[in-house]
Amino acid sequence: MQDITAGNMKQYFREKALGFEEVWGAITMGIGIKDEFPDEMPLHHQIHLPEGEMIPHASSGSVFVSMSKRGDTERAKEGKRTLNISTHALPEYWFSLHEKYDAAKQEVENFIVNLLEQKLPGFSRNNIEVLHTATPVSWQNWVYRKKGRVGGIPQSMARSLLNWIPHETPFKGLYLVGDTTYPGQGIPGVTLSGINVYSRVIKNH
Ligand SMILES: Cc1cc2nc3c(=O)[nH]c(=O)nc-3n(C[C@H](O)[C@H](O)[C@H](O)COP(=O)(O)OP(=O)(O)OC[C@H]3O[C@@H](n4cnc5c(N)ncnc54)[C@H](O)[C@@H]3O)c2cc1C
Incomplete structure (x- = not known):
């Protein structure tokens, strides 16, 4: 204002x-993946790192995962699932990275994929068909909010x-x-x- x-x-x-x-921003990932998940699996998860550990380049020790329902062919093709993953990040940090931005984005992406392989039953990187990672820089481009500040003021x-x-x-x-x-x-x-x-x-x- x-x-x-x-x-x-x-x-x-x-x-x-x-x-x-401080104002929140988000690191988000969209994944299209072959469906090898267990039959009885909730669609929404929060995966926590051990106490005191943080996701690199983020401001959180956990990620949220929402999955499309098996058979929902509006969100994923038959036999596939869509996963939406998010965690909190500080926008100013991502806008300060400049030439280190691409490496940081790759690092956080690898970290989250590894975490999903360890903690989300049925998830394997070999089954990924589409993956995109977004940072506050992407969010600014998408929704025009200054520095990609989505998620409000930290409670x-x-x-x-x-x-x-x-x-x-x-x-x-x-x-x-x-x-x-x-x-x-x-x-x-x-x-x-x-x-x-x-x-x-x-x-x-
Ligand atoms: C990854 C993520 C997950 C979330 N999950 C949940 C959830 O599960 N449950 C929940 O309750 N909340 C969730 N939230 C929070 C929720 O989405 C936000 O709190 C809410 O959308 C904020 O609404 P808003 O109207 O303040 O802003 P926005 O929804 O951001 O709307 C602002 C609008 O203004 C437009 N705009 C910006 N600049 C201009 C301009 N100059 N001219 C014209 N238009 C402009 C933007 O394009 C946008 O459409 C989540 C947020 C994120 C980022």
Whole structure:
């Protein structure tokens, strides 16, 4: 908001932003793979590294894995499955890598594929047919959010939810919605932020 406003408004957003040092981004992977998974297998997983270990170039010790359902031929061809994998990353870090970017992306990709081979029953790199890895740089290209900042502001016990950016601003007619405002990230959170703005607009008119 600082970049697209001026004067008092710019100053307001500059001051608000001081309270928030980090914003989440994501490393995501899409994999198309031959289906050699066990019959009775849940579709959603969170795979944790041993305590204290982190995924390289990420800000997390775990990955989320969502699989297409066997037989869902809209998401994968017959006999294949689609896997969507994600973990948290800090956008500024990825934008600072420059000539080291490609190597870092390859390293994180290899690490996650190795992890899946160890922890996800039926997963083998030999069965992969398509694989793409995305970083905050890719997310900026896809959704135009500055530095690929998707996933909102990190939740913290040190910061009360009540201190998050409110939807109402001191400027007539300017309201805020989305995952960087109260009550934060996630579809339920951003939906509630939209409902809050709707209620406020109705009340103010
Ligand atoms: C990998 C990943 C997994 C997630 N999984 C879950 C989950 O399982 N459950 C859950 O509840 N939440 C999940 N989330 C979080 C959820 O997706 C977000 O919190 C939510 O989408 C944020 O909504 P938003 O409207 O604030 O922003 P967005 O959904 O990012 O919408 C912002 C929109 O503005 C557009 N835009 C940006 N700049 C401009 C511009 N200059 N002009 C015009 N348009 C512009 C963008 O293209 C985009 O469409 C996940 C997020 C990620 C990244």
